[in-house]
Amino acid sequence: MSYAYTPGLSVASATTVRSVRRLPLVGEVVSEIGNQVKAEDIVAKTDLPGNVRILNVANLLSIEVAEINEYMLKKEGDLVAQNEIVAETKGLFGVFKSQAICPTDGSIESISQITGQVLIREPSIPVVVRGYVDGTVVETLPEEGVVVETYGTYIQGIFGVGGEAVGDLDVIVDNASSLLTPNLIDDSHRGKIIVGGSMVNLEAIQLAIEKNVKGIVCGGISDKDLHDLLGYELGIAITGSEDIGITLVVTEGFGQIDMAQRTFDLLRQRQDMQTSINGATQIRAGVVRPEIIIPFEETESTKGAEVPANVLEIG
Structure with missing residues (x-):
């Protein structure tokens, strides 16, 4: 049985997004207001005390x-x-x-x-916070981190696992109804964020991990495959810290569910563009949704398409 959820998730073709980049404890902020940062740039750092x-x-x-x-x-x-x-x-x-x-x-x-x-x-453990998206530092949080602002496509998913990942986007299915199966994944997808249609199965996820794919975006996943992937029942826990070698963002729900056509079309339009995703999900108080952010340069033609997006509290 398939379970679809429609909680009014954000799907914006062009919007301004602010990402809060925060250390887990007091440290050093190494970026200043006005700095242009890349997704991989270190913006703050600290040392966790050793055991x-x-x-x-x-x-x-x-x-x-x-x-x-x-x-x-x-x-x-x-x-x-x-x-x-x-x-x-x-x-x-x-x-x-x-x-x-x-x-x-x-x-x-x-x-x-x-x-x-x-x-x-024991020796301290270095911890760094990176930009996550290409953008501009618009605020500094003393001894904690920064706020990075970017402009681009912003899509929320319904559920995800795995933390932050950055890679070029690659839509590898023909339409929003297509299954993402192992035969579609090969060595060319190394380091990329790949997009399926209605569903991804466990075998495809395992092959993607083997091929060093950074992330998968799809319409649905079976709860059994999710259990087998994680090795335990997820329950109501906050996700995002799973060490499974890949990040997964599900846009529609559990089971085989076509990806929303608007979402699929947007992702296909952003083919080959650098994309940031985060599987972190929390469905109770302080709701957190998995996300897809695809930065691009704001132009006169895109200004009219802007849809407001909320400030994002990330990390």
Whole structure:
């Protein structure tokens, strides 16, 4: 059975779109108002603190916890390497020493005379936020990110999985009713966003992943294929963080459903243009819909076609 949904999703051939590009925590904004940015450009960056590893030195050396500093070879703040000796006993005649070996690269965060433990902080994890779309920085969010404004085609989907992806658009079916099947996918689609018609099946998605396709846009997908793709029931969770090697945007619903003709025609008109998609979906409070953004230069002929679009909170 097919389930179509018509919640009044946005389909705009030409509109102004603003994308909020925000770090997950405080960091450095590297773009300024007025900067022209590309989708792949870094606009903000930060470092996520590394994980903490606990090394029970007192236990390893069989010493009293209050004596830990006497046996430490490193002090708080020192850098350490995996398998490096961080503490040891003097042994007997210089031999038979007990040693505490560092389990990871990182730094000594604390040495406790209460627990006899050493906390080792793993190296920080660099995090960057990219432009996502070609456009202009129109606002900066101090220590958080920027707002990028672009002009182009904007289409919302009904459901998606996978995060942000950017690639050239390639409509590989003849019409909005056509199935997207494995025989239509080949090596030429590497790095692209491919468009089907009424439905994509699991075999086609798996082949697309194998061929390094960036994303798929189609009218529908079966709930069974979605389950088999993810390996679990999705439920009501927020999507977008799935690590499946591809981004999927479904425009109509579950099952075999023809893509809306207007949507299909718009995508076909934008053949070979750079396209940004995001599968993130949230259907409860603070609704988030998957999206397709295809930037292009605003001209006198396109100004009259503009349809207002809401500011987008992305990432």
